[in-house]
Amino acid sequence: MVLKVYGPTFASTKRVMACLMEKEVEFETVPIDILKGDHKHPQFLQLQPFGVVPVIQDGDYTLFESRAIIRYYAEKYKSQGSDLLGKTIEERGLVEQWLEVEAHNFHPPIYDLVIQILFSSKLGFPADQDVIKESEEKLGKVLDIYEERLSKSKYLAGDFFSLADLSHLPFTHYLTGAMNKDYMIRDRKNVSAWWDDISNRPSWKKLLQLYPYLIFGNVLQV
16 A cells, blocks of 8 residues: 555645655655644544644554654665664764754744744734744754754764754745745854755755645745
């Protein structure tokens, strides 16, 4: 059976698809329209009891939470496609460290920026300028730490592209494109070089061609 990825073409789903493309794993997508409440339908809740995307269904195996999914496939197909975990236990430790940093330090402020700037009007509430200012300040502090880290290594976990870098692709794409906050990347020399590198990977560019970013049916111009 073909691997199925449930979700809209939003960022978290793209995290999973980017990993699958790096690992050269074939998959098909099953659209879930959040605006229409597809994620709350009983059939979907059987796959994901919390009603959150993405979810994968691989034969009889079901898994949700995007970072858990990419860890799973990076390990399952370790000898296929790009090695996204590192070759030693020490490298694996650094991959896990920076993947956790992405989840707990980078993601919260950039997620709030995306919701406030891009989605608030679609979701029926006004953008909160105080939240935007606070989130940008928090994200800037994280990127300052990245700038220091990337002055010592090409990628976050070392001199190899890994899940830690890949996990940043979907939401940073919003930041440098539709949100017009490219300066947050460009004002930091090492972060800028890192972003140019990871965002120009063939797998990511192909993914954007096949599955353009959408906001409730409209293609995001980036």
